Amino acid sequence: MQYRTDPKTGKKISALGLGCMRFPGVAPGRPDIHAAEAIVCRAHERGINYLDTAYLYPGNEACVGAVLERLGLRDEMLLATKLPHASCKRPEDFDRFFSEQLRRLRTDRIDYYLMHNVTSPAQWERLRALGIEDWIAAKKAAGQIGAIGFSYHGSAGDFPVLLDAYDWDFCQIQYNYANERYQAGTAGLKEAARRSLAVFVMEPLLGGRLAGKLPDEAKRLLADEKSGHLATPAAWGLSWVWDHPEVTMLLSGMTSPEQIDENASIAERACPGSLTPEQHACIAQVLEVFERSNRVPCTGCNYCMPCPKGINIPGCFAAYNASFAHGWFTGVSQYFTASAIRSGHPKLASNCIRCGACARHCPQHIDIPERLVDVRRRLTPGPVGAVLALMGRSHAN
Template structure:
């Protein structure tokens, strides 16, 4: 069993030693997938640079990106180069294994990542979005084990791991299939028994494999997406925890703090990745990282999570995290936007959900794209890490939010506005 020892250093951050490599990792990692971007999806490098430098100064030293994150590697690489900060951080990126058809593809994708990131080494390299043992075996047939050995030998890869989005029963098989340096799982208090889940965390911990956590806030759903009744419980818990009254304006920060505490309360968690896109988010998360320790939560506080999770489950109908892996849609439907609006219609009210739906569909523009435009090609569902049957769920969106006759009505309104 791996022994994870955390300690504080300076004013800001807690660290632990990754026992596989000896690296000293910050308890909080920076997930770059949700760096500030334009409406068209291009990364805002100037804003992202400020956030990355703030995170680095606060003691965060692990930055996670991927080949498939549009413009992400290039933006991170440019920021690192311009500020000469490569040796102050660990970089993680990922191989898009679903696109690998030959040994040459493995090499090509890796070299492209190196070029984009403007570096000669990847500290933590992951096989991206693995769902079963068969996918790893397919890579083995192409010689990936020999390739990893070569790359580790020449120093261009320091640690090899995988990010997992499959069912629990596949996770243990993957852990035993190779001498992994680490693994990355989706895990939060609302997903305790989803995908790898708590049992997967404990399996990896018992094998001495460091576990990095992604989606600790379920794509923000456990931050500003909680029903008021749920976040009220966290406000009460925070007041009891801190001994001082908590302002209602702190509702989101408090909800985030408790979601992160739930993770760091568990001994098997090596590091938590958070996709922070504001200075305030970084400051809040760093503060919580500094203060959190394993087994810190009381039985009363743990009971609060069970109550919050129950309210959350009753309100959220589609477990979309907004990762955008399903995009682009051949019919240009804003799938994450549709699902966010659908969930809002239950968390808040149906009118709010409908407004959000027509906005994300571009209903008042020249070329709107509605849930009803889905042709059920299934391309989106193949790429969904959550295993959502997207075409079926879009039908639910249409039935709940797209009232009969909405398309011609919105088209008429659009023309009248011109």
């Protein structure tokens, strides 16, 4: 495993971290503990020493805690979790959430603690007014928090303001070759590094959209250039992130021991500055192709779910994007599967009542009800909608 040094704490962190949010589940909110155990076990065997979870990932902290206890790996791993800061209305809420997190994770300390999904400096100012700075100082002094940071999904302009608003130890940003100018972006990465913060990267493959879900034309471009460890689109995407010396670690939501093996092998070889100018040029070409199909920037994070009308929002957007990346029929087929069209009670995009419950949770700031109209128009155009209506499987088309 390749290790990089956290510039604030001096800790050696594996360049590949395990994002636990995408653990396979036996039911919504119930991760499969046996599958999770196999994943964490293999991660440890391959030298991964950083695990990321959050209070808001349903059932996830409790699963991580149970797995670490069963495997006896708590002291081998750097453990990160996040405060649901928007739910903190009073100063005592900080302790309430934190105590519950320690209980769930079966630990007495959190090595890396984040404000979850900060989108503007105003959110931090609100927490400050509630006294969070004193609370953090006390937790650090007691050894209950190792390093403090935030995960970010706001604008490029606000990012340096937030960096300067507190003496952060680290930050976590969305970063990949399609997001150089999106959210914190490359400018933000460099700003954070200039302040000697550890920078952790999330969504290095945009929820798989820069891996297996890449348009076929883009895959062909990468296949033509393939060399050494750059054998798959995922290898290209991850290596692009690791090519940046400012990146301390990237999180991958690996869902099987095999995926751990694959990514760990790439991590061993993808050092800063290892991509050639020709390889960067190839990625630039791939990006051009990708942008043509990137109609809705959904990463499939599920933060917007559940929808009270049962709509599979990320499934709708994945199908919509697939209809541009892989052809209309592929998109329609995916859409009908995601909408459970055969069930007799399909949850089509047209079922949306515009209640707005989803959009405020979207870290990509997608106007979900509006974009579902685009999904409906493209994937159930006039004749298709009419047939569905005749079958009693659609309305409002």
